[in-house]
Structures are given as structure tokens and as C-alpha cells.
Amino acid sequence: MKYIDEYRDPALVGKLRDAIDKRARSIGRPLTMMEICGSHTQAIGRFGIRELLPEGIRLISGPGCPVCVTPVQDVDRAVFLAGLDDVVFATFGDMLRVPGTGGKSLQKARAAGADVRVVSSAMDAVTAAEKNGGKTVVMMGIGFETTAPTVASAVKRAAKKGLSNFCVFSVHKAVPPAIKTLLEDPALNIDGFICPGHVSTIIGADAYSMIPRSGRAAVITGFEPVDILEGILMILTQVAEGKKEVAIQYARGVSPSGNPLARALMEEVFVREASLWRGLGEIPESGLRLRDEYSAFDALKRFAVPVLRSAEAKGCECGGILKGTLSPFECPLFAVACTPHNPVGPCMVSSEGTCAAYYKYR
Amino acid sequence: MCIAFPGKIISIEDDRVAVIDISGTRREVYLDLIDEDVTVGDYVISHAGYALHKVDEETARENLSYLKTIIESEA
Numbered sequence: 001m002k003y004i005d006e007y008r009d010p011a012l013v014g015k016l017r018d019a020i021d022k023r024a025r026s027i028g029r030p031l032t033m034m035e036i037c038g039s040h041t042q043a044i045g046r047f048g049i050r051e052l053l054p055e056g057i058r059l060i061s062g063p064g065c066p067v068c069v070t071p072v073q074d075v076d077r078a079v080f081l082a083g084l085d086d087v088v089f090a091t092f093g094d095m096l097r098v099p100g101t102g103g104k105s106l107q108k109a110r111a112a113g114a115d116v117r118v119v120s121s122a123m124d125a126v127t128a129a130e131k132n133g134g135k136t137v138v139m140m141g142i143g144f145e146t147t148a149p150t151v152a153s154a155v156k157r158a159a160k161k162g163l164s165n166f167c168v169f170s171v172h173k174a175v176p177p178a179i180k181t182l183l184e185d186p187a188l189n190i191d192g193f194i195c196p197g198h199v200s201t202i203i204g205a206d207a208y209s210m211i212p213r214s215g216r217a218a219v220i221t222g223f224e225p226v227d228i229l230e231g232i233l234m235i236l237t238q239v240a241e242g243k244k245e246v247a248i249q250y251a252r253g254v255s256p257s258g259n260p261l262a263r264a265l266m267e268e269v270f271v272r273e274a275s276l277w278r279g280l281g282e283i284p285e286s287g288l289r290l291r292d293e294y295s296a297f298d299a300l301k302r303f304a305v306p307v308l309r310s311a312e313a314k315g316c317e318c319g320g321i322l323k324g325t326l327s328p329f330e331c332p333l334f335a336v337a338c339t340p341h342n343p344v345g346p347c348m349v350s351s352e353g354t355c356a357a358y359y360k361y362r
Numbered sequence: 363m364c365i366a367f368p369g370k371i372i373s374i375e376d377d378r379v380a381v382i383d384i385s386g387t388r389r390e391v392y393l394d395l396i397d398e399d400v401t402v403g404d405y406v407i408s409h410a411g412y413a414l415h416k417v418d419e420e421t422a423r424e425n426l427s428y429l430k431t432i433i434e435s436e437a
Contacts, residue, residue: 001385003368003405003417006426015433039365066363092410094363121411123392143410146364150412153394198364201407201415223365230429252422253366253407253415261397262414352363 003252007224013052016229021054023236030056032189033235034324036179037196038065038352039223045361047225057232061354063178063280063322064196066143067094068346068353071276073310074171075100075346080305081138081169082106082114087303088132090125091140092147093118094350099343101310122154122168129158129166138299141170141288146198148172148288149262152269155290155297169299170288173275175199176207177286181277182323183214190324192217192235194228197250202266204258205246212244222250269294278312278346279322316345321354328358335359366409368417371402382408 082089110116125139211218217238221231275287320326338344347353369382406413
């Protein structure tokens with residue numbers, strides 16, 4: 001497959017590894033890099049990147065899996081909405097098994113009779129609304145800047161169609177405010193960030209300017225082995241030369257200015273507000289709520305969701321893992337009480353959750 | 363969740379919908395979010411039923427050959 005196979009070339013991977021080894025030795029001290037995106041976490045595990053790297057380079061995972069950073073309160077609200085009469089609850093598959101308070105989940109709600117449907121696009125939910133006139137379709141809007149514009153577009157298409165039985169429960173989040181929060185932690189021991197590929201397709205390179213300002217390297221990186229190794233080499237180069245900037249390794253997928261059209265659509269439909277992140281707490285300007293002009297499509301305006309008594313699972317260390325302060329191996333539940341088959345926390349559910357990726361490729 | 367793949371545009375239908383081929387699998391994607399002109403044969407990176415970015419063939423080729431040059435010079 002074009003644009004994939006050539007980035008899995010074993011010969012090139014081997015040469016990149018040698019170049020990384022040489023560069024790391026010339027720097028002569030251990031280095032820590034954080035990948036922010038869950039798809040990177042998954043790719044790093046899948047392609048065995050961690051094992052390829054010289055000993056002094058440590059990769060840690062950040063808050064880049066949307067279902068993982070969604071707080072338990074929002075999982076509970078999703079389960080509540082899904083259980084309402086005459087509601088079809090549409091969600092991306094990752095969300096289905098994420099446990100809420102007391103182990104409740106959308107999957108269990110479905111087993112108990114709720115109409116929960118997995119969609120691969122918000123437009124599938126719009127189509128479901130057209131076909132189910134007597135019911136209200138609630139789409140769970142979850143994901144970062146990659147996904148939020150697609151949901152914004154679906155809302156606009158639904159408005160244009162005059163659909164009155166489609167709405168969105170938005171828990172969308174923006175990535176840069178979370179990076180800012182990480183950078184504000186004086187204990188943060190990170191030399192460089194492997195910045196997300198497809199989030200950057202939308203937001204562009206400038207959105208990460210606070211990273212070099214904090215004295216750290218930033219490289220927007222693709223998802224194939226050659227991409228990830230080249231991204232790591234580029235971080236090493238910035239460290240070696242002492243010149244920190246936002247560089248783009250993933251040039252075939254990201255232009256420096258991102259995608260202004262998609263951003264404009266996202267901003268037209270959503271407004272920013274403070275939002276709660278699992279592990280990181282409340283972060284200003286990091287949540288995306290439907291604007292008042294689109295309140296007819298806001299599930300929280302349409303349905304009265306009571307204040308639910310939410311509680312995290314006992315002993316779950318997802319919070320520390322999402323901040324990069326703990327490795328899954330440091331969680332007492334990991335691979336013992338918490339497995340992909342029987343997950344206690346969200347990081348073990350999604351295939352790109354840090355715990356799930358570490359479990360599968362350990 | 364931000365997974366996205368490059369696919370080749372096979373056809374463009376009415377209402378800004380394109381059919382793309384991703385490794386032999388065909389999928390419909392909306393073109394509402396793409397800010398460049400696209401045509402049949404172009405590669406677009408798509409996510410959640412939407413094309414997000416047109417892959418510039420020359421940029422991709424240049425970057426890969428640049429990488430190979432760097433690697434050779436370091437070896």
C-alpha cells in the first residue's frame with residue numbers, strides 16, 4: 001500500500017536505529033521522550049520500537065487516548081443517556097466497554113436493553129436519525145481535534161437536513177491545553193515530545209510553540225516504524241544541537257498551518273470551556289461544548305441529566321499513567337485484576353490505551 | 363482514536379462524498395473538511411468518515427529521499 005509500505009522498510013529501520021544509537025551516544029546522557037497520542041502508544045508497542053532503542057532512551061506515554069482521559073462522570077452520563085426511553089445512543093467503538101461507576105458501561109446498558117449502536121462516523125448517526133423518526137439519536141462526541149471537526153460537520157449536515165431528532169453529547173477535548181498543563185509541572189522530566197500526527201493535521205505546528213519555549217524538543221510524527229524512529233532521531237538532533245523547535249517529520253500528513261477549514265468548522269459549532277481530564281484534573285479552555293446557536297443539537301440541553309454520584313474504581317492508577325508519572329507495570333492491578341478481558345480502568349479498554357498496549361505487547 | 367489512513371480516491375459522488383480505496387477496502391468519505399481541490403487518483407488521509415488531508419506526492423517523495431540521504435551520510 002502506497003504511503004505505508006515504504007515506511008515499514010526493514011533496511012531503513014535498521015539504519016535509523018544505528019543513527020539513533022550514534023546520536024544518543026554523542027549526547028551521552030539518558031533521555032526521556034513522551035508520545036502524546038494513543039495511536040503512537042499502540043504503534044510503538046506493535047512495532048516493538050521500545051526494544052529497538054538504545055538503553056538510554058526512555059519512551060513514556062501521555063494523555064492521548066480520548067476515552068482514557070474522559071472522566072468517570074462523563075462515562076456515567078453516557079450510560080444514563082443511553083438508558084433513556086426512545087433514545088438511540090451512537091458511539092465510536094472504543095467507548096463501549098469503558099467502565100463507569102460500579103463497573104457500569106454502555107455495553108452493559110446495551111445488554112440490559114438500551115439501544116446502543118457503534119458507528120464509525122458521526123454521519124452514520126445522522127443517517128440513523130433519518131431512519132428512526134420516532135426516536136432521538138444521541139451521538140457521543142468524543143475525541144480530540146482530529147475527530148471534533150467531523151462531528152461539527154455532521155451537526156451542520158443534520159441542521160441543513162432539518163433533523164430534529166439528532167443531538168450530540170460532546171466530551172470533545174483539545175490537546176494543546178493538556179500539554180500546557182503537563183509543562184507547568186516542575187517535576188516533569190521530559191526532553192522531547194513526539195507530537196500527535198493526525199491532531200496536527202488539523203491544528204498545525206504553531207499550536208505546540210509552548211513546547212520549545214519550555215526548552216524541550218517537539219516533533220510532529222507519523223505512525224509507521226520509519227516515521228517514529230525518524231521522529232526520535234529528530235528529537236535527538238534538537239537536543240544535541242541545543243536548538244528547540246516544532247519540527248514536522250510527518251510531512252505527508254501535516255502541513256505547517258494545519259487544516260484551517262476544519263478548524264473554522266469546529267470553532268463555528270463548538271465553544272471552548274474548562275473541562276475535566278482523568279489524571280490531569282480541570283484544564284481551562286480544553287473542552288468543546290456546542291455553541292448556543294447549535295443548542296438544539298446539544299444532548300445536555302435536550303435531556304435533563306441529573307448530577308450523578310460518580311466514583312473511580314478503587315486502586316486504579318490510570319490517573320498517574322495518563323500523566324506519565326507511572327508506568328502500567330507500577331499499577332498493582334495491571335495484568336492481575338485488570339486485563340483487556342476484564343478492565344478496571346479505561347487505559348486497559350481502548351486498544352490504544354497505555355495499559356492495553358503494554359499488556360498486549362509486553 | 364485518531365487513527366487515519368491514506369486512501370486513493372476512486373470516485374467523487376454528489377453532495378461532496380468520495381469513494382476511497384484503503385488497501386483494497388472501499389469506503390465513503392465526506393469531503394466537507396478538505397481545504398484543497400481533490401480529484402480521482404489523489405490520496406487523502408481519512409478519519410471517522412471524513413477526508414482530512416490531501417497527501418502531496420512530491421512532499422512525501424522528497425522527505426523520504428531526504429531521510430535516505432541523511433541516513434547514508436551518517437553511516
